[in-house]
Amino acid sequence: MPDTILVPPDHTAPAVFTRAQLEWLPWLEPLAVDAMTERHVASLVDAARIKSPYFRLLARDPDALEARTRTDKDIFYNADGGLPRAERELAAAATSRFNGCIYCASVHARHAAVYSKREADVQRLLDDGVTAELGERWNAIVAASVALSATPITFGPEHVDRLRRAGLDDLAIADVIHAAAFFNWANRLMLSLGEPAAAEG
Amino acid sequence: MPRTDADVIDTLVGIVPGSPLDAIRARRPEARSQAQATYRALFEPDEPRDMTGAERFAVGAFIAGLHGDRETAAFYAEHLAAAGATVTVCKAVDAAIAEAAARGPYGHYPGGPLTRENADGPTYRPSASTRGALGPRLAAAFEHVHLLVFHPRDAQPAALQALLDAGWSTTAVVTLSQITAFLSFQVRVLAGLRTLAGRT
Numbered sequence: 001m002p003d004t005i006l007v008p009p010d011h012t013a014p015a016v017f018t019r020a021q022l023e024w025l026p027w028l029e030p031l032a033v034d035a036m037t038e039r040h041v042a043s044l045v046d047a048a049r050i051k052s053p054y055f056r057l058l059a060r061d062p063d064a065l066e067a068r069t070r071t072d073k074d075i076f077y078n079a080d081g082g083l084p085r086a087e088r089e090l091a092a093a094a095t096s097r098f099n100g101c102i103y104c105a106s107v108h109a110r111h112a113a114v115y116s117k118r119e120a121d122v123q124r125l126l127d128d129g130v131t132a133e134l135g136e137r138w139n140a141i142v143a144a145s146v147a148l149s150a151t152p153i154t155f156g157p158e159h160v161d162r163l164r165r166a167g168l169d170d171l172a173i174a175d176v177i178h179a180a181a182f183f184n185w186a187n188r189l190m191l192s193l194g195e196p197a198a199a200e201g
Numbered sequence: 202m203p204r205t206d207a208d209v210i211d212t213l214v215g216i217v218p219g220s221p222l223d224a225i226r227a228r229r230p231e232a233r234s235q236a237q238a239t240y241r242a243l244f245e246p247d248e249p250r251d252m253t254g255a256e257r258f259a260v261g262a263f264i265a266g267l268h269g270d271r272e273t274a275a276f277y278a279e280h281l282a283a284a285g286a287t288v289t290v291c292k293a294v295d296a297a298i299a300e301a302a303a304r305g306p307y308g309h310y311p312g313g314p315l316t317r318e319n320a321d322g323p324t325y326r327p328s329a330s331t332r333g334a335l336g337p338r339l340a341a342a343f344e345h346v347h348l349l350v351f352h353p354r355d356a357q358p359a360a361l362q363a364l365l366d367a368g369w370s371t372t373a374v375v376t377l378s379q380i381t382a383f384l385s386f387q388v389r390v391l392a393g394l395r396t397l398a399g400r401t
Contacts, residue, residue, distance in 0.1 A: 003371040005358045015313025027358040028371050060372040063242035064379045067235045074231035081228065099306050100318075100354030129318070151305040151351055152269035153392045160400045170397060174225045177393030178232060185386035188349045189378055192356035 003029070011197035014102050017126035019110045019119075022103055026194040030056035045069045057193060068185070075178045083168065083175035086115035087141055091176050093122065094142040095149050095183035098130050103196040104187050140166040144173075145180035208237050210387065213273055214394045222398050236387070243380050244280070251373040254284040256339060257380060259294050263343055264384040266298030267350050273388055274298070293334035297343055301325045305351035322352055341367030342377055349381045 008025035030053040031040060041050065043062030046069075049055040058065040076088050083091075089112035096105035105126060113122040124132040130146045133139070140162045147155040155177075163173045208216075210233070216222045226233045244257050261277035282291055307322035325347035332340040341364055348360055364374050 003365050005362050005365065007358070013311045015311055016315060027361055028374060058375060058379070060375045061242070061379055063246060064239060064376065064383070067238035067242050068379070068383070070235040071232050071239060074229050074235065078229055078231070100308055100310065148389050148393055149306070151267065151303075153389060155389075155392055155396055157396060157400055160396055170221065171225050171228055173397060174222075174229075174394070177390060177397070178229070181386045181389035181393065184389055185382040188353045188382040188385055191353040192345075192349055192360070192378060193375075 008195065008197070014106075014196055014198055017097060017102055017105050017109070019106060019113060019123065019126065021110075021199050022106050023197045023199055024052075024054050024103055024190065024194050025197050026053045026057050028057055028193060030054075031059050032056075042066065043069075045073075054190070054194065058189070072182060072186075075175070075182050082171040083179070084115070086112055086118075087138075087172075088175055088179040089115060090122075090125075090138060090141055091145045091179035092183045092186075093125060094130055094145040095180045096187055097125060098146050098149050099184070099187040099191070101183075101187035101191050103190050104183060106196070108183070137166040140168075141176055144176050145183075148177065148180045149184055208233065209240050209276070210236060210390055210394070213276060213391050214398060216394070216398070220398075222394060225397075236390070239379075239383050240387070243376065243383055250376075251370050252376050255281060255286040255290070256342070257376075258284050259286065259290060259335075259339060260342055260346055260377065260380050261384055262294050263297055263301075264346060264350060264381060265388055266294070267301060267303075267347070268388045270388050270391065273391060289334045290339075293331050296331045297327055297335070300328055300331060301343070301347050303347075303351045306353065308352035308354035310354065324348070324352075324355075338368050341369070345377065346381050349378070350385065 092108035258281035
């Protein structure tokens with residue numbers, strides 16, 4: 001029998017960008033837990049991700065999922081200098097806001113707010129979009145993320161120079177580049193393989 | 202198919218050992234090696250399963266071309282030819298890039314206050330001659346790739362149904378989606394690092 005798409009159950013679609021916890025409902029059949037091989041399970045990297053329909057769907061191509069996940073973790077969690085975690089999350093949230101990924105923006109705006117303790121600024125990014133006034137250092141990071149996310153890409157020497165003037169060294173600038181680039185990867189999977197839903201209750 | 206042992210990002214940026222960007226990439230060693238591992242998994246997999254090598258590189262060349270990155274598009278086009286694609290298919294990829302040019306991201310939001318940010322833009326349907334040269338399976342893939350590259354927030358389940366109808370399995374759709382999403386990452390890392398290299 002040919003494969004078919006999934007029809008998500010009745011749910012409330014979020015109508016605004018939010019820092020609230022959202023669910024994600026797949027449009028294609030994730031692997032069933034009891035049908036997963038050792039290779040599928042290993043590709044999740046974090047065992048707890050077996051609960052996630054998103055990761056069980058991506059596990060259908062386990063080599064791609066595992067490499068994706070390990071790339072993600074080093075870009076965001078590697079604490080050897082460079083950009084503070086809060087600002088890597090800011091680049092992720094700004095990219096997601098610009099591309100229109102409500103689910104990704106919710107997760108990474110939450111992280112950006114927690115690590116920076118600047119909830120009001122993060123919320124302004126969600127409410128007003130990528131032209132929100134967030135202070136020069138954050139404005140420079142958001143502008144660089146947006147220019148890198150445009151297709152064709154509009155990121156240029158002026159963005160590097162502005163980030164330097166805002167106090168970023170070249171490793172930190174490379175972190176902005178990688179965080180924004182990575183969310184151009186993540187946004188496209190999240191937006192095209194399923195949809196967000198407001199959490200129950 | 203020849204294996205690409207050299208790091209693709211280093212090669213396409215022109216990063217040489219001992220350079221400032223080599224030192225910067227060395228500080229994020231897993232990001233560097235696993236981006237390369239993703240390239241291998243998606244373009245030179247141990248088992249191609251239900252997406253051929255030529256299909257993978259055709260999509261890769263199309264995506265890089267949509268971003269206006271000629272050098273990266275040429276890299277994937279060379280691998281497409283090496284994977285045994287006919288001249289007809291190689292030319293159809295170039296024709297598709299020219300037909301499908303747009304500026305993104307655009308698209309629509311669910312009903313509510315965000316609809317004031319709705320932005321219209323083109324939906325790509327290959328010309329009859331391009332469709333004929335690509336074949337129905339690859340033509341369906343290119344339509345989906347264009348959606349993901351330029352207006353991913355317009356994605357709906359019907360777009361996935363169109364791929365299934367064109368003979369793509371669920372697992373192959375996951376691989377196609379990963380190729381599109383990964384290339385969207387790779388061309389941005391390339392653009393960013395090339396720019397940074399020019400200012401170092």
